[in-house]
Amino acid sequence: MDAQLRIGIVGYGNLGQGVERSLAMNPDMTLVGVFTRRDPGSVSTIDPTVSVRRIEELDTLQDEIDVLILCGGSKSDLPEQTPALAARFSVVDSFDTHTRIPEHFAAVDAAARAAETTAVISTGWDPGLFSLQRLYGEAILPQGETYTFWGRGLSQGHSDAIRRVPGVAAGVQYTIPSDDAMARVRAGDRPALSTRDKHTRECFVVLEDGADQDAVREAIVTMPDYFEPYDTTVHIVSAEELARDHAGVPHGGFVIRSATTSEGVAQTVEFQLALESNPEFTASVLVAYARAAARLSVSGDHGAKTPFDIAPGLLSPKSPERLRAELL
């Protein structure tokens, strides 16, 4: 890139903080500011010199920002924010409600085309990098099956469910790919597997004083939908242990394409993410796609885009010549 890319962060939870960290590792980008719906005085950025402003102040900053990175949630923030902001800025989001992607794309595309901005939606890792692997696998090896396994990773929804069980003071839940299911897929068996076949669940629980360990365990493993259909393990731990060993937000998973290219000739493509911080990784993906959004916008390629539409080279700060010489 010739000039510094000027980036704004919209929303400052775990994801926004991850974007701030990632921008510091990308010398071709400058953070213009964090924009929030909260009282700016209540927001502490990692670098205390970062400007924090009300989101309304974006109204006057169209000429000072190249790309906004949207760090809100997919449930209620992004369906509103992405189209509204794409009407004024090039943007990147990590919208991850798979079933609602077509309508989100349509709303963002209309806004971005009208405003001649570029809006990259559904970056991150699933949707995002996992989607890319599913696409490459299927396009290259049409005779096969694709399997997505999630974990080992902290599941917020299942952790919340544990904490609602009577007698539970605190707890976390990890989703874990089933060793058995992974082995069958890697062996080329191409089994039919549901989400419950592919995963097991592991819980670390702190009991309330006087709670009955067996009753808590039973209440968890028999909970319909959340745990009953799965092979679930419950570990009772101390509050200290929970704080020491389970404070992170790990996640990850696998995408495996198991295919054949002729009778009896198996070809297996496997992609794995092992992430110690899910939000910091997702943030890093957003930042790379912000670079692509800026380049597409400059080249006049407007409208909504997904990772499927972005040539990989656009993510890198290196020139095409350097990429060919160093990485091809």
Add this chain to the structure above:
Amino acid sequence: MDAQLRIGIVGYGNLGQGVERSLAMNPDMTLVGVFTRRDPGSVSTIDPTVSVRRIEELDTLQDEIDVLILCGGSKSDLPEQTPALAARFSVVDSFDTHTRIPEHFAAVDAAARAAETTAVISTGWDPGLFSLQRLYGEAILPQGETYTFWGRGLSQGHSDAIRRVPGVAAGVQYTIPSDDAMARVRAGDRPALSTRDKHTRECFVVLEDGADQDAVREAIVTMPDYFEPYDTTVHIVSAEELARDHAGVPHGGFVIRSATTSEGVAQTVEFQLALESNPEFTASVLVAYARAAARLSVSGDHGAKTPFDIAPGLLSPKSPERLRAELL
């Protein structure tokens, strides 16, 4: 795609055969013919109804072929053929001499721009899919190291070296990623590793009558450059065993990005190929990129391209809408 893509295969060794097999799995493509420098009567295609013609006959077929898939070797065929044919057709190759990619790109680009064709070079898996993983890993996680391991795979050059050892009747060599090196990389140690640190070598050898097993073993493991620097294992096998268990052309490997996104927070991205047939897999990649070449050519995006320049969605027969709904 609306109309069938009309494909020609240039060169009919293992790779060309793999392309013929792959085309049969892609219903949006039609094989127009195989073009060869040999006597067409001496070439037996898998499907005996395929038209086999002399390469010179391409001169009259510009309006009947959308993309030529070039299946020659990188040493002497492709440096001549790709620019020459890109001057008349959109083409795809798997040029894999890493150090000569910049000059190959320049020659092909000049020819393709002048002729308004689209030429995708260096597809396959390394260069190709492995290159893409190196790029995505580095662009998303700038603070880290990327490791490429090859194998378990048959190495033609090392197999040839074994066969030149006195007393050896036949043999094959597999390059194997070192378990120890892989474990250190996955643990996030970010070790400095040379190619020899990362791989071990395993040989399966058939002795000539009366040959001294120990002398053969010693001659192999002490061979400079080829085996001496590596941890090498030599298995003496019968001719029957070699024919039964070692007739395939397996290959594959790993690309691992080991990185951090903040102090002490490790993020690991790992990509693995386990291929029972190296040429059939490479052929499958060429065919998917032929689809992209045709689309780029129709849209007026001419010149030389590499996998870095190709938006992933262009590889798939599915429409962008379907890809978003099904795979994102």
